[in-house]
Amino acid sequence: MLIRKAPDLRFSDITPKSLYLRRREFLKAAGIAVGAAAAGVASPFATDAAAQQKQGTGHGGKLANVKKSPLSTTGEKLTSWDDITSYNNFYEFGPYKEDPKENAGTLKPRPWTIQIDGFVEKKGTFGFEEFTHPYPLEERVYRMRCVEAWSMVIPWVGIPLKDIIAAYKPTSQAKYVEFVTAFNPAQMPGQRTRMLPWPYVEGLRMDEAMNPLAILAVGLYEEELPNQDGAPIRLVTPWKYGFKGIKSISKIRFVDYQPKNTWQVMTPHGYGSYANVNPNVAHPRWSQATERRIGTFFRQKTLPFNGYADQVASLYSGMDPKKLY
């Protein structure tokens, strides 16, 4: 008997049709594969260009002095490097899971700057090295649960977000933290299309951002983050759906309003700002009760707060769970 696997849901499945470009259209609009080679004209640079495009999407530099964290999830099989780096959502490089690995070689994660702005004492634009250097790197093994109902277990390497926030000294007016992905259509071909309102934006309430589980990741499997996973620095909040994990961050703003995150703007009836994993609150189009662990065959139950309730549930005491989605 032939057993077919149900195809995974895609964010594009719930993206308004008028804005969603199919893959061919995306590639064309983004100027990928419509150059000389695709047109059948021999180019002496074709091979070099193809090789260059892959740079940064494979194994990168080894990270030194990474210490194991007691906050890591234990007892679960890690998702393989290959799955973590080839099954991605990163719309700046295309709407399909295989697109980011294929196309993210154009992203240059160095030199990189991060701008700190808003209600904060130490404003300014800081180089990646200055921004990350003072902190010891920690390995944090976390489950990642995508709102599309698949999941992974990822050995991130990162820095506690609370330590970074404390160093820049937000003022009492700062109620939320807004994160913004770099806007660079020359390096991010998806930004040359109208698939999403660019740049990608995410937000956290200040106390969520200060929770010890929240990290800014700079690597995985003790190596630098490959481009498709959000090089050089991305957010990881394991109790929330994966779309909160904004990639390739270039701005962090301390604000007094709840930031409008990109998927909330795109689909106001589907995604909220909190986006806490909750198996009992279905998405309008599908159940969130179970998930497919990438690399395994069977579905498994989804846990409230993705299994991290002990560490984070108190942040939301007294709030209506439906408001936390």
Ligand code: MTE
């Ligand atoms: N960040 C940016 N800038 N652009 C994106 O399209 N996709 C989000 C999130 N961060 C996205 C992003 C979604 S929908 C998910 S599920 C995770 O990244 C996927 O992270 P991964 O590809 O490393 O598994």
